[in-house]
Amino acid sequence: MHETSTMPPDQQACRWEWRSFARSLAALEARIGPPADTPVHQSTEFYILSERDDLNLKLRDGMLDLKRRCRVDMNGLELWRPIAKLALPAPAEAIDTLLSPFGLRWPRRAPARRETFLERIGELGDLRPVEVRKTRRQFEYGHCLAELTEISANGQVRQSVCIESPDAVRLLSVLRGLGVEPGSNTGFPCALRSMFCDADTAERTARARTVEIERKFLVDTAKWRPADAGVDYRQGYLVAARDRSVRVRVAGRRGYLTIKGATVGATRSEFEYEIPLDHALSMLDGLCERPIIEKTRHTERIAGRDWEIDVFHGQNEGLVVAEIELDTETDTFEKPAWAGREVSDDPRYLNANLFRHPFGSWPPAER
Numbered sequence: 001m002h003e004t005s006t007m008p009p010d011q012q013a014c015r016w017e018w019r020s021f022a023r024s025l026a027a028l029e030a031r032i033g034p035p036a037d038t039p040v041h042q043s044t045e046f047y048i049l050s051e052r053d054d055l056n057l058k059l060r061d062g063m064l065d066l067k068r069r070c071r072v073d074m075n076g077l078e079l080w081r082p083i084a085k086l087a088l089p090a091p092a093e094a095i096d097t098l099l100s101p102f103g104l105r106w107p108r109r110a111p112a113r114r115e116t117f118l119e120r121i122g123e124l125g126d127l128r129p130v131e132v133r134k135t136r137r138q139f140e141y142g143h144c145l146a147e148l149t150e151i152s153a154n155g156q157v158r159q160s161v162c163i164e165s166p167d168a169v170r171l172l173s174v175l176r177g178l179g180v181e182p183g184s185n186t187g188f189p190c191a192l193r194s195m196f197c198d199a200d201t202a203e204r205t206a207r208a209r210t211v212e213i214e215r216k217f218l219v220d221t222a223k224w225r226p227a228d229a230g231v232d233y234r235q236g237y238l239v240a241a242r243d244r245s246v247r248v249r250v251a252g253r254r255g256y257l258t259i260k261g262a263t264v265g266a267t268r269s270e271f272e273y274e275i276p277l278d279h280a281l282s283m284l285d286g287l288c289e290r291p292i293i294e295k296t297r298h299t300e301r302i303a304g305r306d307w308e309i310d311v312f313h314g315q316n317e318g319l320v321v322a323e324i325e326l327d328t329e330t331d332t333f334e335k336p337a338w339a340g341r342e343v344s345d346d347p348r349y350l351n352a353n354l355f356r357h358p359f360g361s362w363p364p365a366e367r
Helices: 026-032 092-102 114-123 168-177 188-194 199-205 277-286
Strands: 004-006 015-022 041-049 055-060 063-072 078-087 128-141 144-153 156-165 211-219 231-240 244-251 254-261 267-275 293-302 305-312 320-325 339-342
Touching: 015 168, 015 188, 026 144, 026 156, 041 188, 055 092, 055 114, 055 188, 063 092, 078 092, 114 128, 144 168, 156 168, 156 188, 231 277, 244 277, 254 277, 267 277
Parallel strands: none
Antiparallel strands: 004 078, 015 078, 015 156, 041 055, 041 128, 055 063, 063 078, 128 144, 144 156, 211 267, 211 320, 211 339, 231 244, 231 293, 244 254, 254 267, 293 305, 305 320
16 A cells, blocks of 8 residues: 655645755854753655755655745745655656656656665656755744754765744744844755765856857746746846846845857857845946846746746736757757747847847837
Protein backbone atom coordinates (compact mmCIF):
# COMPACT_ATOMS: atom_id res chain seq x y z
CA MET A 1 0.00 0.00 0.00
CA HIS A 2 1.18 3.52 -0.65
CA GLU A 3 0.05 6.77 0.85
CA THR A 4 -0.19 9.80 -1.40
CA SER A 5 -1.98 13.07 -0.97
CA THR A 6 -2.32 16.56 -2.24
CA MET A 7 -2.28 18.59 0.93
CA PRO A 8 -5.83 19.16 2.26
CA PRO A 9 -6.93 22.78 2.70
CA ASP A 10 -6.29 22.82 6.44
CA GLN A 11 -2.66 21.78 5.85
CA GLN A 12 -1.99 24.04 2.89
CA ALA A 13 -1.34 27.06 5.11
CA CYS A 14 1.29 29.26 3.47
CA ARG A 15 4.05 30.51 5.75
CA TRP A 16 6.33 33.48 5.34
CA GLU A 17 9.93 32.44 5.96
CA TRP A 18 13.23 34.13 6.72
CA ARG A 19 16.38 31.99 6.80
CA SER A 20 20.06 32.60 7.31
CA PHE A 21 22.99 30.21 6.77
CA ALA A 22 26.57 30.60 7.97
CA ARG A 23 29.43 28.64 9.48
CA SER A 24 28.44 30.17 12.82
CA LEU A 25 25.27 31.98 13.89
CA ALA A 26 26.11 31.92 17.59
CA ALA A 27 25.52 35.67 18.05
CA LEU A 28 22.04 35.51 16.51
CA GLU A 29 21.19 32.38 18.49
CA ALA A 30 22.23 34.17 21.67
CA ARG A 31 19.89 37.08 20.87
CA ILE A 32 17.02 34.68 20.28
CA GLY A 33 17.76 32.74 23.48
CA PRO A 34 16.09 29.36 22.87
CA PRO A 35 14.55 27.71 25.95
CA ALA A 36 17.02 25.40 27.71
CA ASP A 37 14.58 22.48 27.57
CA THR A 38 13.96 22.68 23.81
CA PRO A 39 13.95 19.11 22.40
CA VAL A 40 16.71 18.21 19.95
CA HIS A 41 15.74 16.25 16.83
CA GLN A 42 18.22 14.46 14.59
CA SER A 43 17.45 13.19 11.11
CA THR A 44 19.03 12.05 7.86
CA GLU A 45 17.20 13.35 4.81
CA PHE A 46 17.67 13.44 1.06
CA TYR A 47 17.05 16.72 -0.75
CA ILE A 48 16.55 16.80 -4.51
CA LEU A 49 18.72 19.64 -5.81
CA SER A 50 17.87 21.46 -9.02
CA GLU A 51 18.31 24.89 -10.58
CA ARG A 52 14.84 25.79 -9.27
CA ASP A 53 14.89 28.04 -6.21
CA ASP A 54 11.09 27.98 -5.96
CA LEU A 55 10.67 24.21 -5.42
CA ASN A 56 11.86 22.25 -2.38
CA LEU A 57 11.60 18.45 -2.57
CA LYS A 58 12.95 16.16 0.14
CA LEU A 59 12.73 12.53 1.26
CA ARG A 60 12.52 11.87 5.00
CA ASP A 61 11.40 8.71 6.79
CA GLY A 62 10.18 7.21 3.52
CA MET A 63 7.99 10.24 2.71
CA LEU A 64 8.48 12.61 -0.23
CA ASP A 65 7.56 16.17 0.71
CA LEU A 66 7.19 18.96 -1.88
CA LYS A 67 6.87 22.68 -1.13
CA ARG A 68 6.63 25.61 -3.50
CA ARG A 69 7.60 29.24 -3.08
CA CYS A 70 4.54 31.29 -3.98
CA ARG A 71 5.90 34.78 -3.61
CA VAL A 72 8.84 36.99 -2.67
CA ASP A 73 7.70 40.30 -1.17
CA MET A 74 9.44 43.68 -1.35
CA ASN A 75 11.16 42.98 1.99
CA GLY A 76 12.73 39.78 0.65
CA LEU A 77 10.53 37.44 2.71
CA GLU A 78 9.54 34.21 0.97
CA LEU A 79 6.04 32.70 1.08
CA TRP A 80 6.11 28.86 0.93
CA ARG A 81 3.17 26.50 0.53
CA PRO A 82 3.08 22.70 1.06
CA ILE A 83 2.06 21.06 -2.23
CA ALA A 84 1.99 17.28 -1.71
CA LYS A 85 3.32 14.35 0.27
CA LEU A 86 3.90 10.86 -1.10
CA ALA A 87 4.88 7.74 0.84
CA LEU A 88 7.25 5.28 -0.86
CA PRO A 89 6.88 2.76 -2.39
CA ALA A 90 4.52 4.47 -4.81
CA PRO A 91 3.23 3.86 -8.35
CA ALA A 92 4.80 5.68 -11.29
CA GLU A 93 1.64 7.71 -11.87
CA ALA A 94 1.80 9.17 -8.35
CA ILE A 95 5.46 10.13 -8.80
CA ASP A 96 4.59 11.73 -12.16
CA THR A 97 2.09 13.95 -10.34
CA LEU A 98 4.66 14.90 -7.71
CA LEU A 99 7.29 15.76 -10.33
CA SER A 100 4.90 17.69 -12.60
CA PRO A 101 5.93 21.14 -11.20
CA PHE A 102 9.46 20.35 -12.46
CA GLY A 103 8.03 19.55 -15.92
CA LEU A 104 9.31 15.97 -15.61
CA ARG A 105 7.97 12.39 -15.65
CA TRP A 106 9.26 9.32 -13.81
CA PRO A 107 11.35 7.24 -16.28
CA ARG A 108 9.94 3.87 -15.18
CA ARG A 109 6.37 2.60 -15.13
CA ALA A 110 7.01 0.19 -12.27
CA PRO A 111 6.35 1.25 -8.63
CA ALA A 112 9.30 3.03 -7.03
CA ARG A 113 10.80 2.16 -3.67
CA ARG A 114 13.07 4.45 -1.71
CA GLU A 115 16.29 2.98 -3.12
CA THR A 116 14.97 3.01 -6.68
CA PHE A 117 13.82 6.60 -6.37
CA LEU A 118 17.20 7.82 -5.12
CA GLU A 119 19.01 5.84 -7.81
CA ARG A 120 16.90 7.01 -10.77
CA ILE A 121 15.94 10.57 -9.86
CA GLY A 122 19.37 11.82 -10.94
CA GLU A 123 18.57 10.73 -14.50
CA LEU A 124 15.87 13.40 -14.81
CA GLY A 125 16.83 16.84 -16.06
CA ASP A 126 19.11 18.63 -13.59
CA LEU A 127 17.80 16.82 -10.50
CA ARG A 128 20.35 15.46 -8.03
CA PRO A 129 19.69 13.68 -4.69
CA VAL A 130 21.99 14.72 -1.83
CA GLU A 131 22.22 13.38 1.71
CA VAL A 132 21.76 15.91 4.49
CA ARG A 133 22.09 15.32 8.24
CA LYS A 134 20.26 17.70 10.56
CA THR A 135 20.28 18.48 14.25
CA ARG A 136 17.43 20.89 14.92
CA ARG A 137 15.50 22.61 17.68
CA GLN A 138 12.06 24.14 17.18
CA PHE A 139 10.30 26.53 19.55
CA GLU A 140 8.00 29.55 19.63
CA TYR A 141 9.59 32.97 19.49
CA GLY A 142 7.61 36.22 19.36
CA HIS A 143 4.49 34.29 18.33
CA CYS A 144 6.45 32.89 15.37
CA LEU A 145 7.99 29.46 14.84
CA ALA A 146 11.79 29.47 15.19
CA GLU A 147 14.14 26.68 14.18
CA LEU A 148 17.87 26.41 14.90
CA THR A 149 19.57 23.77 12.77
CA GLU A 150 23.04 22.36 12.24
CA ILE A 151 23.32 21.01 8.69
CA SER A 152 25.98 18.53 7.60
CA ALA A 153 26.29 17.85 3.87
CA ASN A 154 29.08 17.19 1.37
CA GLY A 155 31.71 17.32 4.12
CA GLN A 156 30.60 20.79 5.19
CA VAL A 157 28.77 22.03 8.28
CA ARG A 158 26.50 25.07 8.36
CA GLN A 159 24.29 26.61 11.00
CA SER A 160 20.85 27.83 10.01
CA VAL A 161 18.26 30.02 11.70
CA CYS A 162 14.70 30.00 10.36
CA ILE A 163 11.82 32.14 11.61
CA GLU A 164 8.41 31.73 10.01
CA SER A 165 4.82 32.82 10.42
CA PRO A 166 1.59 32.99 8.39
CA ASP A 167 1.64 36.73 9.21
CA ALA A 168 4.31 38.71 7.30
CA VAL A 169 3.84 41.80 9.48
CA ARG A 170 4.47 39.80 12.65
CA LEU A 171 7.54 38.16 11.12
CA LEU A 172 8.97 41.54 10.08
CA SER A 173 8.43 42.86 13.61
CA VAL A 174 10.34 39.93 15.09
CA LEU A 175 13.22 40.33 12.62
CA ARG A 176 13.51 44.05 13.33
CA GLY A 177 13.52 43.34 17.05
CA LEU A 178 16.50 41.05 16.46
CA GLY A 179 18.26 43.71 14.39
CA VAL A 180 18.07 41.48 11.30
CA GLU A 181 17.79 42.80 7.74
CA PRO A 182 14.87 40.94 6.05
CA GLY A 183 16.56 41.27 2.66
CA SER A 184 19.39 38.97 3.83
CA ASN A 185 16.97 36.05 3.48
CA THR A 186 18.41 32.93 1.80
CA GLY A 187 16.04 30.17 0.67
CA PHE A 188 16.90 26.61 1.68
CA PRO A 189 17.24 25.24 -1.91
CA CYS A 190 19.69 28.00 -2.84
CA ALA A 191 21.75 27.63 0.35
CA LEU A 192 21.95 23.85 0.07
CA ARG A 193 22.91 23.97 -3.58
CA SER A 194 25.83 26.27 -2.75
CA MET A 195 27.24 23.52 -0.48
CA PHE A 196 27.42 21.14 -3.45
CA CYS A 197 28.10 23.37 -6.44
CA ASP A 198 31.22 22.99 -8.54
CA ALA A 199 32.96 25.87 -10.26
CA ASP A 200 30.59 25.89 -13.24
CA THR A 201 27.49 25.88 -11.07
CA ALA A 202 28.98 28.59 -8.85
CA GLU A 203 29.46 30.76 -11.92
CA ARG A 204 25.83 30.31 -12.94
CA THR A 205 24.68 31.01 -9.40
CA ALA A 206 26.69 34.25 -9.43
CA ARG A 207 24.69 35.16 -12.56
CA ALA A 208 27.76 36.14 -14.55
CA ARG A 209 27.42 35.03 -18.19
CA THR A 210 29.20 35.93 -21.39
CA VAL A 211 26.54 34.88 -23.94
CA GLU A 212 22.76 35.01 -23.79
CA ILE A 213 20.66 33.03 -26.28
CA GLU A 214 16.92 33.49 -25.86
CA ARG A 215 13.68 33.33 -27.81
CA LYS A 216 10.85 35.73 -27.05
CA PHE A 217 7.08 35.28 -27.59
CA LEU A 218 3.97 37.31 -26.94
CA VAL A 219 1.65 35.62 -24.44
CA ASP A 220 -1.99 34.87 -25.17
CA THR A 221 -3.51 35.94 -21.84
CA ALA A 222 -6.75 34.15 -22.68
CA LYS A 223 -4.81 30.86 -22.38
CA TRP A 224 -2.33 31.74 -19.62
CA ARG A 225 -2.86 32.45 -15.94
CA PRO A 226 -0.01 32.97 -13.44
CA ALA A 227 0.69 29.99 -11.20
CA ASP A 228 2.09 32.17 -8.41
CA ALA A 229 2.43 35.80 -7.33
CA GLY A 230 5.78 36.17 -9.12
CA VAL A 231 8.64 38.55 -8.29
CA ASP A 232 8.38 42.33 -8.74
CA TYR A 233 11.03 43.91 -10.96
CA ARG A 234 12.11 47.54 -11.40
CA GLN A 235 14.81 48.33 -13.93
CA GLY A 236 16.36 51.35 -15.56
CA TYR A 237 19.14 52.13 -18.02
CA LEU A 238 22.40 53.99 -17.56
CA VAL A 239 23.18 53.40 -21.25
CA ALA A 240 20.71 52.33 -23.94
CA ALA A 241 22.50 52.53 -27.30
CA ARG A 242 21.78 50.51 -30.44
CA ASP A 243 24.74 48.19 -29.93
CA ARG A 244 25.02 48.11 -26.13
CA SER A 245 23.13 48.72 -22.90
CA VAL A 246 23.93 49.03 -19.22
CA ARG A 247 20.98 48.13 -17.01
CA VAL A 248 20.28 48.39 -13.27
CA ARG A 249 17.65 46.01 -11.90
CA VAL A 250 16.00 45.35 -8.57
CA ALA A 251 14.35 41.92 -8.42
CA GLY A 252 12.53 41.42 -5.15
CA ARG A 253 15.17 42.58 -2.67
CA ARG A 254 18.26 41.92 -4.79
CA GLY A 255 20.11 44.27 -7.09
CA TYR A 256 21.90 43.54 -10.39
CA LEU A 257 24.05 45.39 -12.89
CA THR A 258 23.91 44.01 -16.44
CA ILE A 259 25.90 44.91 -19.54
CA LYS A 260 24.57 43.63 -22.89
CA GLY A 261 25.88 43.82 -26.43
CA ALA A 262 24.04 43.99 -29.74
CA THR A 263 21.56 41.23 -30.60
CA VAL A 264 22.46 39.03 -33.56
CA GLY A 265 19.65 36.58 -34.28
CA ALA A 266 18.74 35.23 -30.84
CA THR A 267 22.24 35.74 -29.39
CA ARG A 268 23.98 38.61 -27.63
CA SER A 269 26.82 39.02 -25.17
CA GLU A 270 25.77 39.54 -21.57
CA PHE A 271 27.59 40.14 -18.29
CA GLU A 272 25.46 40.25 -15.14
CA TYR A 273 26.59 40.80 -11.56
CA GLU A 274 24.77 41.05 -8.27
CA ILE A 275 25.33 44.38 -6.50
CA PRO A 276 24.26 45.70 -3.07
CA LEU A 277 20.56 46.51 -2.97
CA ASP A 278 21.10 50.06 -1.69
CA HIS A 279 23.49 50.75 -4.60
CA ALA A 280 20.92 49.50 -7.12
CA LEU A 281 18.17 51.62 -5.57
CA SER A 282 20.37 54.72 -5.58
CA MET A 283 21.24 54.23 -9.25
CA LEU A 284 17.58 53.67 -10.17
CA ASP A 285 16.50 56.79 -8.32
CA GLY A 286 19.31 59.13 -9.30
CA LEU A 287 21.15 57.95 -12.40
CA CYS A 288 18.86 55.91 -14.67
CA GLU A 289 16.90 57.40 -17.53
CA ARG A 290 13.14 57.72 -17.19
CA PRO A 291 10.68 56.09 -17.18
CA ILE A 292 11.65 53.10 -15.03
CA ILE A 293 10.35 49.78 -16.36
CA GLU A 294 8.12 47.92 -13.92
CA LYS A 295 6.97 44.33 -14.31
CA THR A 296 6.19 41.11 -12.46
CA ARG A 297 8.13 38.01 -13.49
CA HIS A 298 6.64 34.53 -13.27
CA THR A 299 8.63 31.33 -13.93
CA GLU A 300 7.16 28.09 -15.25
CA ARG A 301 8.91 24.79 -15.89
CA ILE A 302 7.74 23.17 -19.14
CA ALA A 303 9.26 19.99 -20.58
CA GLY A 304 12.44 20.46 -18.56
CA ARG A 305 12.99 24.12 -19.49
CA ASP A 306 12.31 27.35 -17.62
CA TRP A 307 10.03 29.95 -19.20
CA GLU A 308 10.05 33.48 -17.79
CA ILE A 309 6.78 35.37 -18.25
CA ASP A 310 6.94 39.14 -17.75
CA VAL A 311 3.71 41.02 -17.02
CA PHE A 312 4.46 44.72 -17.58
CA HIS A 313 2.96 47.60 -15.61
CA GLY A 314 2.90 51.39 -15.83
CA GLN A 315 3.34 52.79 -19.34
CA ASN A 316 3.76 49.25 -20.70
CA GLU A 317 0.53 47.95 -19.13
CA GLY A 318 -1.09 45.25 -21.26
CA LEU A 319 2.16 43.75 -22.55
CA VAL A 320 2.93 40.16 -21.51
CA VAL A 321 6.05 38.54 -22.95
CA ALA A 322 7.58 35.08 -22.41
CA GLU A 323 11.25 34.22 -22.84
CA ILE A 324 13.12 30.93 -22.93
CA GLU A 325 16.90 30.78 -22.63
CA LEU A 326 18.75 28.23 -24.79
CA ASP A 327 22.24 26.75 -24.94
CA THR A 328 22.47 27.14 -28.73
CA GLU A 329 20.33 28.82 -31.38
CA THR A 330 19.47 25.38 -32.83
CA ASP A 331 18.11 23.96 -29.56
CA THR A 332 14.59 22.55 -29.82
CA PHE A 333 11.94 23.07 -27.15
CA GLU A 334 8.26 22.52 -26.50
CA LYS A 335 6.24 25.65 -27.14
CA PRO A 336 3.32 26.02 -24.70
CA ALA A 337 -0.18 26.69 -26.02
CA TRP A 338 -0.19 30.21 -24.57
CA ALA A 339 2.98 31.26 -26.43
CA GLY A 340 1.84 33.30 -29.44
CA ARG A 341 3.72 35.29 -32.06
CA GLU A 342 7.51 35.20 -31.82
CA VAL A 343 9.11 38.63 -31.44
CA SER A 344 12.75 37.62 -30.93
CA ASP A 345 13.78 39.69 -33.97
CA ASP A 346 11.56 42.68 -33.24
CA PRO A 347 13.68 45.31 -31.41
CA ARG A 348 10.56 47.18 -30.22
CA TYR A 349 10.07 44.50 -27.56
CA LEU A 350 13.55 44.91 -26.06
CA ASN A 351 13.30 46.41 -22.58
CA ALA A 352 15.94 48.94 -23.60
CA ASN A 353 13.48 50.25 -26.21
CA LEU A 354 10.28 49.92 -24.18
CA PHE A 355 11.33 52.68 -21.80
CA ARG A 356 11.74 55.06 -24.76
CA HIS A 357 8.71 53.91 -26.72
CA PRO A 358 6.33 52.34 -24.16
CA PHE A 359 3.86 49.72 -25.35
CA GLY A 360 0.96 51.91 -24.20
CA SER A 361 1.84 54.54 -26.83
CA TRP A 362 1.79 52.11 -29.78
CA PRO A 363 -1.16 52.27 -32.20
CA PRO A 364 -3.31 49.12 -31.88
CA ALA A 365 -2.42 48.04 -35.41
CA GLU A 366 1.30 47.92 -34.51
CA ARG A 367 0.99 45.74 -31.43
